[in-house]
Each structure stands twice: as C-alpha cells, then as structure tokens.
Amino acid sequence: MPETYIARSTAIAARMLGGEMMIMSALDSTFFTLNEVATVIWQAADGHTPLSEIVESRVCGEFEIEPEVARRDAEEFVSQLSEHGILLVSDHPIQESKPRSREVR
C-alpha cells in the first residue's frame, strides 16, 4: 500500500487558541477549528513524514487511541481538509506547498 504524505498549504491562516487550532482558508474563507489530536497531525504535516508514521509516533504515542481507530480518523480528517485545499496530499514526499490560484466567483 503506498504511503500518504501531507503538507500544510501556505494559503491558509492559522493560530492556536486555548488548545484548539483555528484555520481559515484564503482560497474560500472557510473557517475551521481542530481539536487536540487533529492539531498534532496538522503540525506534523511537513510534506515528508508519512501519515502512517505521524499516526504511529505522534497520535498513538501521545494519546490513548487504538492504532486502527487513529489511522481511520486521520485519513478522514486528511480527506476533509484536502477538499478545502488546506492540506496537500500526495503519495510522494511534497517539497513545497504553494498556494493555488483561485477561480473568480
């Protein structure tokens, strides 16, 4: 099974507020908040650490979550954020996370 690599888009604004990560997309102004576990995945999304390793070392290592549940939740989270262009996903390491151009609405 190929590895999944994730990287934070540069077209977002982000800040921690009371243990939650606030994120706003500059592409479509969608606003998100991430819980503690999602924040750990987000912060580890450097483009070259495989998602499986992030889940194993950061999520299962820091929170008491079953590996299978953690993997499933992480994949769902990655899928949701990538739909909004907030996380970039690839089966190869990601060098740079340049902002996408936007469609004029």
Add this chain to the structure above:
Amino acid sequence: MSLLVEMNEKAMALGVPLTVHIDVTYRCNERCVHCYLDHDDQGEMTTAEIKGVLDQLAEAGVFFLVFSGGEVFMRRDFLELVEHARKLLFNVKVKTNGVMIHEAEARRLRELGVEQMQLSIYSYRPEVHDAITKLPGSLKRTIESIKFLRSQGLKVTLSNVLMTVNRDDEKGTHALARELGIAYTLDPTVTPKMDGDTSILSLRVNDDELEGLFNDPELVGDVEEYCKPPAPVDEDAMEGYSCSAGHTACYISPYGDVFPCVQFPLPTGNVRRQKFADIWRNSPQMQEVRSIRIKDLPVCSTCSHAASCSRCPGLAYMEGSMRGPSTTDCEKSFHRTGIPSANMMRKAGLASRGPLVQILPMTV
C-alpha cells in the same frame, strides 16, 4: 452560534487579542475631504520594527491582521511586511485606495495568500470621486486595480462613505460594485480629525438621508427586521460590553502607539518602548476600557436601545467620556427605529428647562 462567534467568545474569555489593525503609514497619495489623519510622517516604524511587532502579535495569539493607513503602498516595503505577516500565518486584510496596484502587485498579493482587499470608492463618477480624493484620475486607477485583483481571484470589497458631497451617487456606486462583481459596504460615519478639528463633520448627511439609508432593502436586507423596536434590556445585556475594542481587538499606529481601536484615541502604550503583550495585559487604560459593562454607563444603561445600540465607546470618548453616550450612534438608533435614545430625551429635557415652563412637548 457560528464557529467564528464561538472563537471570539473564547478569545474574550482568555484575554486574547484576536484582531489587530495596524496603520503602517499615515502618508497618502490622496487627500480625501473627509479624512481624519495628519499625513505628515512623524517618524514611522522601520521595516525591522514592524516585523518585530508582527512577531509579538503572533506570539500574543492575534489571528486577524488588518493593514491600513494612510495608503499602505506609500511604503516601499509594504509587500515585504505582508510577506512577513503571512509567514507568521496571520489572516491578512488590506485596506487601500488601490491606485498603486498593478498586475504585478495584485499577483504578489495573491501569491502571499492575502484573504481580503478593501478599496475605497466614493462615487461611480470621476468628477465626484476625484473631487473627494483630490487626485485626478484616481477613480479610473482604483477601478483598474480592482480588475487586476479580481483577475487574480482575490476577494475585494468596495468601501464607500456616505457624505453630503456624494449622497446622490450612492445607488450608482453600489451598481458599480455589482458590475465589478465585488462586495459593497457603506458607512455614514464621519469622525473629527485627529487634531480635534470638527470642521469635516459638516460632511455628515442629514437625518432624513440617514433614515432613508436604514430603510433601503438593498443595504440592510429585511427592513422590518432591521428597523424593529429594540428588544427589552435584560440582565445579560446589562452585563455585556459595547464592542470588541480592548477586549479582543486593538489598533497600532505607524509610530507604535497602541489604542483600543482605530476610532478610540486613548493611548495605552507604545511598542517601541514596551512589549505588546505587556501593554495588552497590563496597561491601566486597556484594563479600564475592559472593565466597563453596559450597566456601568450612566446614561446608556437607562436607554431602551441598550441591548441593540451600535454605541462606539471611542466616539463617546471623543465626545468627552468613554462611559458616556455616542451621539452619532444615538441618532442612528433613533433613525433606525423611530424611538429616541435616553441621551436624546435627556438633552431635550435640558433644552426645555426654564423657570416658568413645567411641561413641554418633547422635541428631538
């Protein structure tokens, strides 16, 4: 409750300045007739100083960053400042007249991930807009700039100020925003100049025009809902605050002075001499602003509009007391609902006081 409102309440509870407005310069290439600023450079912060302030703001938890002026592009380092802000992951909004934005600047703003641009246009007619800005050709250049920004997919808002000199053009200006495919905001507020000069207040529109504004569905949506009588003032409302100034928001001038809001000229400290976090948390002035609840306002706490008024504590401060009424907002509440504010009734009462007259019809 929306997520943003929820985060704002959380920031309020944690004492986090969620939004900071920073004017990077007061210099400007326009000389708008209603502008409250002194455009001479009195010693702006350097590039390094502003970058240092931005680092501190990120550390303090600021999320929304508004760059404004003056005209921001009068600083040759402006895009460098935006780049630094975006590296720190702020949500960046830029207020500008746009006349110095061409294709290259628009492209760079998009590459940097600026979330929103706000450009000022006062009329759809060059002879009116250019007479207000006193810069020949400015309307044409601002419109061109909006087109460059839109072609890059940036979100743009047209910001208009309603005054005696452009009131007849309001509909046409709104239509121009629609034609350009951008959002539109209209503000009837004209404030005194920074040096206290109130002569520009003569540009304010009259009462009938203000009332017309509040009854225009194109501007306010559901007129019946917008103009309905104020809700009863309950205990929660009395425990509330007028606005976010000093609670989750503040303003920094080009000289490093920190104020609760751009419209609230109460000095609370200077980032050239103090850490931003120290000013935000410990300034006695900031703490005083933060301590004032609706129930602490001698006149406004007795007003039927207390729960729904747009009372600006900064305008109240400029009138004489940050705990007093803001007459401009009293007038807005009155013209919106037809119900006079406690402040208006008090003034009418004072005006009618005389030795021989016991009862007079109330005039407002």
